[in-house]
Amino acid sequence: MNRDELRNAVLEELSGIAPDIDLASFDDNANLQDEYDLDSMDALNLAEAVHKRLGVNIPDQDYARMHCIAELLDYLEKKL
Amino acid sequence: MGNGRLNIAFEALDRHMDTETAERTAIRFLARDSETPVDISYRALNERANRFANVLLDLGVKPGERVYGLAHRIPDLYAAVLGTLKHGCVFTPLFSAFGPEPIRQRVEIGEPAVLVTSKRLYQKKVADWVAETSSVRHVLLIDQLDEAPAGTLDATALMDAASGDYATRDMAPEDPALLHFTSGTTGKPKGALHVHDAVITHHMTGRYVLDMHPGDIYWCTADPGWVTGTSYGIIAPLTNGVTMVVDEAEFDAERWYRILQNQKVALWYTAPTAIRMLIKLGEELPRAHDLSSLRFMASVGEPLNPEAVIWGQKVLGLPFHDNWWQTETGGIMISNYAALEVRPGSMGKPVPGVEAAVARRTEDGIELIDEPNETGELVLKKGWPSMFRGYLHQEEKYRNSFSGDWYLTGDLARRDADGYFWFIGRDDDVIKSSGHLIGPFEVESVLLEHPAVAEAGVIGVPDEVAGETVKAFVSLKPGYPPDEALRKELMGQARKRLGPAVAPRHIEFREDLPRTRSGKIMRRLLRARELGLPEGDTSTLEGNRE
Numbered sequence: 001m002n003r004d005e006l007r008n009a010v011l012e013e014l015s016g017i018a019p020d021i022d023l024a025s026f027d028d029n030a031n032l033q034d035e036y037d038l039d040s041m042d043a044l045n046l047a048e049a050v051h052k053r054l055g056v057n058i059p060d061q062d063y064a065r066m067h068c069i070a071e072l073l074d075y076l077e078k079k080l
Numbered sequence: 081m082g083n084g085r086l087n088i089a090f091e092a093l094d095r096h097m098d099t100e101t102a103e104r105t106a107i108r109f110l111a112r113d114s115e116t117p118v119d120i121s122y123r124a125l126n127e128r129a130n131r132f133a134n135v136l137l138d139l140g141v142k143p144g145e146r147v148y149g150l151a152h153r154i155p156d157l158y159a160a161v162l163g164t165l166k167h168g169c170v171f172t173p174l175f176s177a178f179g180p181e182p183i184r185q186r187v188e189i190g191e192p193a194v195l196v197t198s199k200r201l202y203q204k205k206v207a208d209w210v211a212e213t214s215s216v217r218h219v220l221l222i223d224q225l226d227e228a229p230a231g232t233l234d235a236t237a238l239m240d241a242a243s244g245d246y247a248t249r250d251m252a253p254e255d256p257a258l259l260h261f262t263s264g265t266t267g268k269p270k271g272a273l274h275v276h277d278a279v280i281t282h283h284m285t286g287r288y289v290l291d292m293h294p295g296d297i298y299w300c301t302a303d304p305g306w307v308t309g310t311s312y313g314i315i316a317p318l319t320n321g322v323t324m325v326v327d328e329a330e331f332d333a334e335r336w337y338r339i340l341q342n343q344k345v346a347l348w349y350t351a352p353t354a355i356r357m358l359i360k361l362g363e364e365l366p367r368a369h370d371l372s373s374l375r376f377m378a379s380v381g382e383p384l385n386p387e388a389v390i391w392g393q394k395v396l397g398l399p400f401h402d403n404w405w406q407t408e409t410g411g412i413m414i415s416n417y418a419a420l421e422v423r424p425g426s427m428g429k430p431v432p433g434v435e436a437a438v439a440r441r442t443e444d445g446i447e448l449i450d451e452p453n454e455t456g457e458l459v460l461k462k463g464w465p466s467m468f469r470g471y472l473h474q475e476e477k478y479r480n481s482f483s484g485d486w487y488l489t490g491d492l493a494r495r496d497a498d499g500y501f502w503f504i505g506r507d508d509d510v511i512k513s514s515g516h517l518i519g520p521f522e523v524e525s526v527l528l529e530h531p532a533v534a535e536a537g538v539i540g541v542p543d544e545v546a547g548e549t550v551k552a553f554v555s556l557k558p559g560y561p562p563d564e565a566l567r568k569e570l571m572g573q574a575r576k577r578l579g580p581a582v583a584p585r586h587i588e589f590r591e592d593l594p595r596t597r598s599g600k601i602m603r604r605l606l607r608a609r610e611l612g613l614p615e616g617d618t619s620t621l622e623g624n625r626e
Contacts, residue, residue, distance in 0.1 A: 015385070018580070019572030033330055034200070037578040039177055040331045040357070041546055060361045064332045 001080060006054075006073055012047040014069070017042050028070040056080065082289055088257050088279040089165035092318035093126040094248050101473045102126075108297070108343060109155050112328040115338065122321075130246035132163025132238040136194065136580070138242065140217055143168025143249060146192040146259060150174040150183060150201055150305070153328045155330055156222040156236065157235070157304060160196045161314055165276075168249040169194075172259040172271075175516075176303035180205045180578030181526060184213070186261050190271050190472060191215035191250055198223040202232060219618060253277035253465075259309045259472060261272040262407035263519030265508040272470035274410050278311075279319060281411035281466035286316030289298025289403060290347055291376045294321035298347040299339065301327075301354060306516065307407045308380060311466070316411075322347070333361045334618055337369040344373035351381035353514040355388050355400065356545050363395050371396055376418055378403060379476055381515025382547045383503040386424035402427055405502065406489060407517075408481070414501050426500040427493075435461035438495050439486065446483045455504050458493040459486040511540035513548050518582055526554055526577045527584075530570055532560035537593045537601040538584065541610060552584040553606055555592050561609035562589035564583045596620045 001009070011023050021036050024070045032038040038046070047063050050056065050072075066072045081090055096102050107120040120128075136147070149162040149171065151157045164171040172190055183205055187195070192215060197206060210216055211231065220235035220340045221228055228234040231596045234332065249507040255489055257275040277346050286292045290312070298317050302308035325343050329335060331354055358366070377392055377400045384402040392400040393513035403415035404427035404472070414436055416428035430436040438456040439446040447494055449456045462485055471478045481488055487614050492504040511518040527536040537553045540548030552572065556562055594602045594609075 015568065018575060019568035020575040021572075036178070037179075037575070037580055041585070042580055043550070044357075044545065045585070058356075061334060061365065064334055 003073065003077065006076055006080070007069075009053055010050060010069060010072060010076070012015070013053055014046060016049065017045050026069070028073070029068050031067050050076070054080065074078070081250040083250070087165060087168075087248050087251045088276050088282075088315055089162045090127065090242065090248045091279045091283065092315055093122060093129060093162060095319075096122050096321060098226070098434055099128060100344055104295060104321065105156060105323040106318060107155055108325050109328070110327045110339065110343075111326065111437060114447050115335070115342070117343065118155075122157040124319075125155075125159060125162070126245040128159035128239065128534045129162035129166055130244050131242040132156075132160050132167040132235075133246040133248075134242040135235060135238045136163065136167045136169060137246075138238075139194070140591070141167070141193050141218070144170065145194070146170045146172060146190055147174045147194040148174055148187065148190070148192040150176055150195065150197040150206070151175060151178055152201075153326050153555060154223065155326070156239070157196070157327070159239070159309070159312060160220075160222060160235075161304070162318075163246075166246055166248040166434065168251055168255070170256045170259050170273075171310075173305045173307075173310050174261075175579075175581065176201055176305060177305075177579050177581045178205070179575065179577050179582070180209065181577040182522065182579065185210050185597070186223060186269060186271075187213055187216065189268060190261075192258055194220060196220045196222055196235065199225055199229065199232075203229065213314055213612075219268070251276045254469070258310065260310070260407045262307075263510060263517045265475075265510055265519065266521050267519075267525075269519065269522065270474060270477065272407050272468040273470045273472055274466060275469055277593045278466035278600060279315060281464060282311050282316040284433075285412040285415075286312065286320045288376055289401075289412050289417060289431060290316070290349060291418050292317060292320035292322045292347060294470070295372070296322040296346045297325065297344050298322040299325040299327075299343070299345045300349040301336075302349070302351065302400060306363060307410070308349075308515075310349075311411050323600055324487040325579075331357065333358055333365060336367055337371070340371050340374065341369040342605075346373055346375040348374060348377045350377070350379055351515045352379055352384045352388065353381065353546050355379060355384065355392070359388060359391050360545070366395050378415075379400065380405065382512050383425070383427065389422060389424035399424070404428070404491075404501070404587070406491075408466075408467060408468045408489075409460065411513055413460060413464075421501050426496075426502050428501065429499050430501075436501060437461075437486070439488075440478060441483075446488070452497040453494050455492055455494045457507060458489045458491045458501065459483075460489065461485055462487050476483075482492070505574070509539070511538070511548050511550055513540065513543075513550060514581070516548045516581060523550060523552065523574065523578065523582060523584060524601075526574050527554060527570060530573060532556050532566060533570070535593045535601065537606045539603050539607040539610065541586070541607075545588060549586070550582070551586040551588065551610070553588050553593055555589050555590050595622045597622050
C-alpha cells in the first residue's frame with residue numbers, strides 16, 4: 001500500500017467518525033483537536049477503526065503522541 | 081469584608097494579600113506545547129483580575145450583568161472569572177468543545193452583556209450569529225492577538241493598559257455570582273443560579289473533602305467550562321491557598337503521569353472517564369514514574385466503578401475517593417473522606433452540614449425511606465450555602481425541584497446500614513457521557529432540522545470508557561433511503577452544530593419509533609430494547625391494546 005492509498009484508507013475511517021470534516025480541503029498537518037474538533041473519544045475510535053481496517057495495532061502510548069494525520073501516516077507506513 | 085457581606089473573589093484572592101499566601105503560586109500553568117511551568121503568584125493573579133474588573137468598569141458593564149466565558153485553559157480565563165466576580169457581575173462558564181448551537185442557545189437564555197473568548201473559538205463558533213442576539217455588547221478576546229477581528233476587543237491589551245488596583249465589591253450573601261447550565265430531559269438547557277454565599281461550601285469541602293492545606297500542589301483536571309472546573313478548579317483551591325496546576329493540553333496519559341511526577345502533585349481531583357483510560361493503558365506507565373508526592377486522590381462526574389478504586393490502591397498506592405454532587409448543589413455533598421474507610425463503588429457519606437436521605441414520591445409529596453438498602457430518589461435537606469437559588473426564567477421548574485424541605489436530585493440511590501450512599505441511576509432520560517449531562521431533547525432537535533428526518537429518539541448506551549455515549553434512532557420521511565451517505569450527513573450536521581461532546585456517536589435508522597399515545601417518543605423503551613432489558617410498563621405505548 002503506498003502513501004496515497006494509506007491516506008485514503010485513513011481518511012475514510014476518519015470521515016466515518018467525524019463526517020463533518022471536509023476531506024476535499026483536508027490538511028494533513030493540522031492539529032486534529034484544534035482544527036477538526038476531534039475529542040479524545042473520537043481519537044480512541046479512530047485508533048480502533050484503523051486497527052480493524054489495516055490490522056495495525058497502535059499502542060495507546062504511541063497513539064497519544066500523534067496530533068495530526070501526517071504523524072499517524074508516518075507511523076503506519078513503518079508498521080505496514 | 082465585614083457587615084455580613086462577602087465576595088467569592090475576595091475570599092479567593094484579596095483576603096490573602098496580607099498573608100504569606102500572597103507570594104505563593106496560585107496557578108502553575110503548563111502550556112500545551114511546553115511542560116516548563118509558568119508560575120503566577122496569588123498577588124499577580126489578584127492584580128490581573130483587578131485589571132479585568134477595571135476593563136468591565138471602563139466598558140460600562142454594570143454589577144449584576146452577566147459575563148460568559150468560552151475559552152481553553154489559559155491563565156487570563158482565570159483572571160477574567162475572578163475579575164467578573166470582583167466587579168459584582170455573574171459569571172457563566174461555557175465548554176469550549178460545544179458546537180455553535182449549544183453556545184448560542186445558552187447565550188439566548190442567559191443574555192450576557194459580555195462574552196470572553198479566544199479568537200479561534202470566536203471565529204469558529206460565535207462570529208456567524210452573535211450580531212443577531214440582542215444582549216451581547218462586547219466580545220473580549222483573551223488570547224494574544226495581532227489584531228482583533230471586527231466586532232471584538234483585544235482584552236489582553238485592554239487589561240495590560242488598565243489599572244491593577246480595584247476595590248472588590250462587597251456583595252450580599254444572596255447576590256447572584258455564578259450561572260451554570262445543565263441539561264434536562266425535555267426542553268432547553270436550564271441555568272442554575274448560584275450566589276456569593278456558595279463560597280462557604282466551596283471552601284469547606286475543599287478543606288474537608290479534598291484535604292487542601294495552604295501550599296499544597298493540587299490538580300483538578302476538570303475543564304473550567306463546567307461546574308467542577310469552576311467550584312474546584314478555581315474557587316475552592318484559591319480560597320484554601322493551594323497551588324493549582326493548570327494544564328492547557330487535553331488528556332494524554334504519558335503527559336499526565338509526567339505532570340503528577342514533575343509538579344509533585346499532592347492532591348488530584350479527576351474523573352472516571354480519565355481514570356478508565358489510564359487503566360486501559362496498563363501499569364507500566366505509572367510504574368515508570370515517581371508518584372510518591374500524591375497524598376489524596378478524588379473522583380467525580382459519574383459513579384466510579386469499584387475496580388477503578390482498587391486499581392488506584394494497587395497501582396498508584398492510593399485509593400480514589402469518589403464523591404457525588406450536581407450542578408444544582410454547587411459543591412460536593414456526599415463523599416468518601418480521607419478519614420473514612422473507602423467503600424469502593426459507593427459515593428460515601430454526606431459532608432458536614434448536609435442532610436441526605438432516600439425517598440419515594442407519593443401523591444402529595446415524598447416519603448423518606450428509613451430501611452437500609454431500599455432504592456429511592458436521593459434527596460437533600462435544603463438550605464446549604466451553595467444550593468442553587470433558581471433556574472433562570474423557569475420559576476416553576478425550580479419549585480418542582482423541591483418537596484417541602486427537600487431538594488429532589490433526580491438521581492436514584494440507596495443507603496446501606498452504615499450510612500454510605502450508593503448511586504443506582506437517573507430517574508429520567510438524561511445521558512451522562514464523560515461526566516457531562518446531555519439532554520436528549522437538544523440532540524433530537526438538531527436531528528429533526530434535517531429535511532430527511534421524521535422522528536428522532538436519543539438515548540445513552542453503555543460505554544466502557546465514557547460511561548455512556550449518545551446514540552440516536554432516526555426514522556426517515558418517505559423518499560429518503562436509509563443509507564450510509566445519509567447517516568454520515570446526519571452525523572456530520574449534528575457534530576457541526578452541537579460539537580463532538582454532545583453529538584451522537586452512533587445513528588441507527590428505524591422504520592418507526594415507539595411512541596406514547598400522546599405522541600411522545602418512548603426513550604425508555606428504545607433503551608430497554610437496545611440493551612435487552614425488561615421493557616417495563618408499556619401500557620401507554622401507541623398501538624397497544626387497552
